[in-house]
């Protein structure tokens with residue numbers, strides 16, 4: 001099992017709970033979506049899996065990646081896992097790039113961190129198909145661009161490419177579709193689905209239940225708690241909890257207002 005989270009509770013040192021007894025698992029080749037409104041605790045769960053919480057947080061429970069508890073692993077082992085086997089795509093692409101370094105240079109650096117020393121031309125040859133797969137055609141221009149010259153949606157896709165070029169086994173995608181227009185969003189979701197079919201596992205985080213339609217399972221969160229957890233079909237077609245029904249209703253209303 002690539003990821004198995006058991007009884008995860010995260011509190012501040014003041015005692016306030018951000019996440020309250022969450023459990024879920026993601027099998028190889030599966031996508032699980034965590035869905036919930038702003039402040040539900042979704043990003044806190046992702047940051048915990050990625051070992052990004054500082055000492056202001058108290059973490060209880062287990063986060064097993066391929067049978068190893070990430071909360072208790074030695075730093076050296078974690079350095080081998082994060083960025084290579086387990087990759088995290090952040091909510092805000094603008095903060096992920098160094099504004100004064102060209103995109104290609106940044107991608108080369110990321111690639112070389114986890115792979116053998118190969119030439120810049122070879123790195124471009126390896127990464128270009130990934131950029132194309134994510135809907136970017138003008139790859140040479142993107143490679144030479146500074147971050148400010150690309151749109152938010154393009155930067156978001158470059159960030160996804162940066163994660164995918166290391167062929168991770170588990171991808172954590174936190175609100176990655178927010179900056180992308182509807183057409184490219186659908187394309188991206190289809191690509192993530194294909195990557196799962198090729199064996200990658202995905203933890204997908206969104207506030208929009210519609211974006212979770214391509215996942216195998218959905219976990220609904222509200223105020224740090226698990227509201228409902230089950231197969232995507234079950235959650236979409238016969239939700240049990242009022243909050244899930246509310247989220248589904250909000251999606252339908254938005255669709256009707258757009259029509």
Ligand SMILES: Nc1ncnc2c1ncn2[C@@H]1O[C@H](COP(=O)(O)OP(=O)(O)OP(=O)(O)O)[C@@H](O)[C@H]1O
Nearest residue numbers: 012018036037038039040041042043044045056207
């Ligand atoms: N260090 C902190 N101090 C105080 N509150 C915090 C801290 N870290 C997180 N929180 C609170 O924990 C809650 C969960 O935040 P989190 O970012 O995980 O939510 P989210 O579901 O990802 O929301 P969004 O969709 O807006 O990103 C929020 O109410 C947030 O303000």
